[in-house]
Amino acid sequence: MRTVRRTTNRVLMGLAGAVLFGAGGSVLMGGLDLPAKWHFTLPGGWPWSHPDDVLLSDHNRTRWTGSGWWWPVVIAALAVIVLLLLWWLLSQFRKHRLNQLLVDSGDGEGARLRGRALEGVVTAETEALDGVDRARVLLTGRRSEPRVRAVLALAPHADPGAVVARFADEAVEHARGSAGLDELPADIRLRAVKHRAERVS
Template sequence: MRTANRVLLALVGLVLLVLGGSVLAVGLGASPPSWWVHQGEHDVLLTRAERTRWRGEGWWWPVVIAVLAVLLLLALWWLAAALRRRRLGELMVDTRDGEGAGLRGRALETVMEGRAAALDGVSDADVSLHGRRTAPRSRVRLRLEPFASPARALRHLTTDTLAEARAAAGLRRLPTEAHLYAEKHRASRVQ
């Protein structure tokens, strides 16, 4: 959804920028190409004839209302998709009794963050769970201290933190996307 938002906003912005820039350029005296809608700086955007051209037609107002309704529905769908919760609220844990139990996603995230932050060379950790209740995915961001080995931190994350989270939640798999960032530090001076 994030990519679709960016592409759609970029296209709408580009169209508005080109149209607005061309109208401004013509208004400031630039000579437009012969096929352009407006031909001079004293030309109006819509003439009276263009504004009232289709008013007498029976199909005009239903088409205008239908197009506006579709645009409104698309805008509402886009807003709902943008406001939808991205994080997983609850995971289903198999208790082997046929019922199952719910595990709050934020509780598991907090425990995983604590375990990951306790790893050697990790100064800060951020964990978020996404996906479905029965098939979660995790995204882990680790901020490494200057002396830390990224390979060792990743190995400990995989064998300790993620293995414990899978066992605690009763999951066979927990696909994880890990981002490792190095903490910036000043160079030490030798005297």
């Protein structure tokens, strides 16, 4: 899912950039009167070829305003564009949680395991590790190719390297083995726990 979202973002950004670059270049070329200064001719019907040209003529701006369908169509089109932009914006921050994952049950048919159940097991085992104060574990990816995203709050005495190694070798490895997965990639973020200073009398 992350790969699809990343590819979609790149395609949309590329298309938007190409459209803005082309439109901006056309307007700039006409505004600076580059065809006359650089002695070249633009194709027939090319918009914005002279400094006196306008982006929208009076005829184009008022062409359909007298028609009853014009303003409803404009408002509906703008509303659709706004909704699509909002959906795209919200999708950037949404964490795609994996509700179920496929488990090899050994009978050739497979079984489904609730993602929250595996998250709970990994979280409990992680918080039992020395140096981990709190843990938040999330399963993402596809049902056949899950990934672990974990945020670990470390205690003051924790050794980050040792915590990461034990998390990978124990909590993640046990989850991978119990689910019958060939691999279970993990993304780990470490945070330090801030404790209030206490006055000692």
